[in-house]
Amino acid sequence: MFPWGDSDSELIEVQGPRAAIAKPKSFHAHGVHFWEIGSDKRLAGAILHHCRSGIGKLRACTGGDQLALFKIGITHDYDSRFDLYRSHGWEKMLVLFYSSDLGQVEMLAPAKHVAAIAAAFAKTSSDGALSAIARCPQNDAERAMQKALCKFDLTLDAPVTYVNVGEQCLVPCLKPTDYVRTLNERGYLHRLIGCPIDSSAGALSEFWARLSKAEPQLEVCQDLADGLVDPRTLIPVYIHGDGGRTYKHDELMIFQFQPCMGHGTMHSRPVKPNSIGVSLKGHSFTTRFLFGVLQKAIYSNDPSTFERFLEHMALDLQSLYHVGVKHERTGVVFKFCVIGVKGDLPFLAKAGNMNRTFLHIRKRPFLPHSPEDPPSFFKLDVLHLYHLGVGRDFGASSLVYLMTLYEAESIPKAIEKLNSDFKSFLLSSKKVVHFKQITKDLLGYISSKAYPVGHWNKAMDTPVVVQFAEWLVEKFGGESTPDLLIRSGCKAIGVCMRTMLSSALWLDRSEAKIVGDAALHFAQCYGKLVHYFSRKVSACTIWCQNYIFGTISH
Known part of the structure; x- marks a missing residue:
């Protein structure tokens, strides 16, 4: 990189992370330069606009897009x-923004991007809020956008409460009672019911x-039968x-809570009045309601902090069962x-060890568990059971096997061909994934004697990988036993x-x-695949079979 300087930009150099910023005697003495640091009190939009301007000027001064190689990061x-980069041949580091506030750096949310998206839609819409957001200036989008959101009543200002979970340890949270009260006051209580208020009774x-x-063994069902609560006004929710x-x-x-009923999914048929859909359709802000977050550093040293935090949530939800909230319009x-x-x-695993918190909080019945079967209170979650569990490993195992169909001279060559086909599959199917490419690490492919375990983090990547495995089998037209089992399992x-x-x-x-x-059928295909390959990897046989048939938790 080559430094520049004019009336609009002053390049300055420092000698260490905490050193005072001062004009340098030589631009080449240290290699780290600052450009127009200014105040660290600016909002995220202004900071990002400043950084973008600095990068643009850097590119112009180094010959344009093609003549300079640079990296951008935090x-x-x-x-x-920079000492690490310099050892790999890098020449200069340009610092565009500096702050001692970690939270400020982490929260550099580009509101200007929201304004740009709004501007694109505002051209074909007469919505006043959309137009106001679209007019937010690029160099100070946050301040203007906040005013626009407040003007058009697009904020939900639920109060923040700090709860004590340990000695001198206060954690912020959004109490369910405050959340529900705010939703009620703003006319959004139907978000927690999953249907309009006027049709909620049915x-x-x-x-x-x-x-x-x-x-029928649930305590709340007995209370309903005894007439202690009214089923027309009792809203079911999950703790998640x-x-x-x-x-x-x-x-x-x-920690969050969510309604059991909703408007279905993007794939479900339209939900008719009085019918019930699952709560997946729409933005997660409207289907999942945050209580709070607890850092592992807090509860790993003192597990009781986890219990205290969850108990605060449970006791607050308990009051919503016994007291409830009066709807603003209907009463x-x-x-x-x-x-x-x-x-x-x-x-x-942590919640299951806390029967006192979940199942025996002071007034019965806070949690409608079955006295004969308390563990049934903990529900299976398809997202974790399949998308981030058995489905992810099935997809990874299938791709590791299908790489052999390429008859490549090495594993890297096979993975290269696999990625080429994966790109073709994504283009033809118009699917998207959240990882850049398939690698040995992504597939958990340690060796030919190890059980592959998928390592992608996004749940919705799993069905795409499984569909790709089916696509590969059909492309190669394989008729061997593993090919047929993989294809049949994917379809099922x-x-x-x-x-x-x-x-x-x-x-x-x-x-x-x-x-x-x-x-x-899917489980049987997976089990037969395990049995087929157990002759090659016998050490994995018992583990895999137990995994498929549920005797080992995942």
Whole structure:
């Protein structure tokens, strides 16, 4: 890189991460340069606009797009990072923004991109809010956009509460009672019911009538039978927990609640009045309601903090069962009942050890578990069971086997051909994935004697990979036993998932039979594949069979 300087941009150099910024004696003494750092109080849009301007000027001064190779990124220690780069032949580092506030750096959300998208749609829409967002200036989009969102009532200002989970450890959260009260005041309570308020009585009555037949042993079903609660105004919800990642991939646990009923999925048939769909259609902000997040650094050293945080959530939800909330327009008092807990394995493992919190909180019945079968309160989650579980490993294993059909001279060559076909598949099917390419690490392909385990992180990548495996078998026209089993298994799980996603919350008899038969066929194909390849990898036989038939948790 070559430095520049004029009335609009002043290049300055520092001697270390914490050194005072001062004009340098020589631009080449250290190699790290700053450009127009200015104030660190600017909003994200102004900062990104400044950085974009700096990059554009750098490219112009180094000969245009083709004559300079550069990288753009974020680092907490530019000196150490540049020392590493310099050892690999890099010449200069240009620092475009500097802040000691980590949160400010992490939250450089490009609101100007939202404004650009709004501008594209505003051309064909008369919506005032869309037009106002489209007019937000590129160099200060956040401030203008916040005003536009408030003007058109597009914010939900639920209060933040800090709860004590340990000694001198306060964690922010959005209490369900505050969340529900805010939704009610703003006219959005129907988001938690899953249908319009005026048709909610019939939908809720149908839900509890069906649940009482399916699980009559639940305490809440007994209370419904005894007339202690009104099924027309009792809203069922789930507690949902899932792991996530934060700064430097540190782990955290996400706590939220979600309605059981909704408007279906993007694949389901239109939901008619009084009918019930699953709660998947629409933005996740309208189907999942955050309670809070807990960093692993907090609960790994003191597991009781996890229990305290969850107990705060449980006790608050309990008040929504006993007290409820009065609907602003109709005056009807709606109450809420948690009918289960679902999530990923780490969350369920921790929650499952907390019977006192989940099943015996002070006033009965907060959680409608079965006294004879308490573990049934924890529900299977298809997303984790298939998309991030057995389906991911089935897809990875299938691709590892199908690479042999290329008859390549080496594994890297086979993976190269596999990626070439994968690109063709994505183009022809108009599918998208969240990873750049297929690699040995992505497939968990350690060696020919190891069991492949898929390592992609996005759940919706799994059906794409499985469909690609089916596409490969059909392309090569394979008729061997593994080829036929893979193709048959792929087709079966496709039928199973498409049927569920196109159906209402309650499957009818014909849909249930299709789903059950297809799921069983997929499991049988997977089991036969395990048996077939166990002759080559005998050490994996027992593990894989137990995995398929459910005797080992995933």
